[in-house]
Amino acid sequence: MEVRRTVPIKLEVTDSDADLLHETIQQFLDAANYVVDEAYDGEWAETRKTVLHEQTYDELRDRTELHSNHVQSARDRAVDALKSTVATWSKGEYASLPTFTTPFCEYNQRNATFFDGHATLSTVDGRVTVEYVLPDESRETPHSNYLLNDEFETTGATLHYRSGSFYLHVRIKATVDAPDLPENGTVFGVDLGIENLAVTSTGSFWSGDELNHWRTEYVKRRESLQECGTRWAHENIQAVGRKETGRFDQYLHRVASELVDEAVHAGCTTIAFEDLTDIRERMPNAREFHEWAFHRLYDYVEYKATTCGITVEQVNPQYTSQRCSTCGFTHEDNRHGESFSCHSCGYENHADYNAAKNIGLTLLRNQTGDEGGAPVGVRLNSGMLTTNGVGPVPDSVRVGIHAESSPV
Ligand SMILES: [Zn+2]
Structure with a gap:
């Protein structure tokens, strides 16, 4: 192998x-x-x-x-x-x-x-x-x-x-x-969003409130300055813009640091994000600003993770919000706003947390083809999620996972 x-x-x-x-x-x-x-x-x-x-x-x-x-x-x-x-x-x-x-x-x-x-x-x-x-x-x-x-x-x-x-x-x-086989690593799934900027498969949430609030304030200030129309106002808009960008940047740096620290602490070898391409089209309420913030956050996480020896990957986001991370049942009715409730097995949890676990699982499935050294599970706050379900990972799974065929 x-x-x-x-x-x-x-x-x-x-x-x-x-x-x-x-x-x-x-x-x-x-x-x-x-x-x-x-x-x-x-x-x-x-x-x-x-x-x-x-x-x-x-x-x-x-x-x-x-x-x-x-x-x-x-x-x-x-x-x-x-x-x-x-x-x-x-x-x-x-x-x-x-x-x-x-x-x-x-x-x-x-x-x-x-x-x-x-x-x-x-x-x-x-x-x-x-x-x-x-x-x-x-x-x-x-x-x-x-x-x-x-x-x-x-x-x-x-x-x-x-x-x-x-x-x-x-x-x-x-x-x-x-x-x-050397002990395989585990995957850390991250779901990005507007209400919650980031949610991980370990159950940590970073609220998007702070960013969204600053953004709203900034847009208001910019609009009132634009109404002035003077050259001074124009220059002031640019100065305000630079200051805000710096502020957002600093915040995203901090979230990235905390996120990577958590992945390190949980012993994860890979951090999985959803594919950022077209992310704005998939999120009806996302603005250009959110897209910018997601890319920044991803870049910062990738940079920090790399220095800790953790790889960062993007996975196909299809069905991550509709799919049950416990039984795999996929249906749009499973999700209602922030809550996820599986119509098949009854699993209930925060929708973003369910999505974060699915993102980790998608990466796991991608890597369990013929790559022997693939990670064995998605790290949760307690225990591990494998493509065969939650729980302590049995030895047979540790050695060479066989991805279950996707019910989707
Ligand atoms: Zn289910």
Whole structure:
């Protein structure tokens, strides 16, 4: 049985090496964007790797100073993104062509070498050495569990740059006998909303009142200033806007911190959110502001969680509010505003809490395919929820979950 993990590591890089990594990332993104351009013929996009290889490889080797494996990885990333665009087009829906702007670059065993405390990475001008900034080793961390564990083999990594630092998300794998599986982690489900900004599968609620109140006050002030129409009023609107944004930001930071602390405390390895794409369309009362706040909160959680070795993922939100987290029965009548009451098994609870558990369960189902190292359950305030029901997790479930077929 194969176990795969991704371990995020912050890097320490000298200024001159940082310049080389930035340039490598830029050329990598340019290469991926070039492949997208070449794939698009004005009407449809080519998604076959072999065809795009013929079409772009030599040209990219000429145009860039990238390692050959970077050229191939950039093409593969472009192909993956194009496939999802083409899938959307096939349904007759609109999707823009993918563009790569978020700084990242792929590494594998041929253009990087991974050691216990550092790695060497190919750049546009030779290799550089990056030092790992590892957390305190007295604590059990993903680093001590996997990275420094000889049984795990490093297969590759993605280099990221964000908030002024480089990070290497190192992919590792091990082949283990099923009974020797390292203890699997658990999922922490988070439901986002307007009344309650966030509700977790562990039963914690963060009310949206504070944000909504500030927002209403801000809109009122802005409107009264707009009525003035003077230049002074206009400048004042901008100042008020900046101040409010800072205030919202600070609040979202605090919620993100508390949320991640709770996930850490509960021993969770993955935090699951609903997919944020189109979230506003799914929430009739959501404003642009809410959408902004959800994305901010997600980004902050992802950032903080990553530094704690917790991965954050988004899952398909379909039926999370109508589905019973206890028996799986799904019906729109199960939910009435804030209360959830299952018409099949009689389970009753706060609708957002039920949704948070479902979000965790959806991730669990997604990961229980052939990935041996999938999490075993969704963390509740007491006990654990598995795809087979609530309760102490029986050993058979711990070892390799088989997702029940979804009743939906
Ligand atoms: Zn039920």
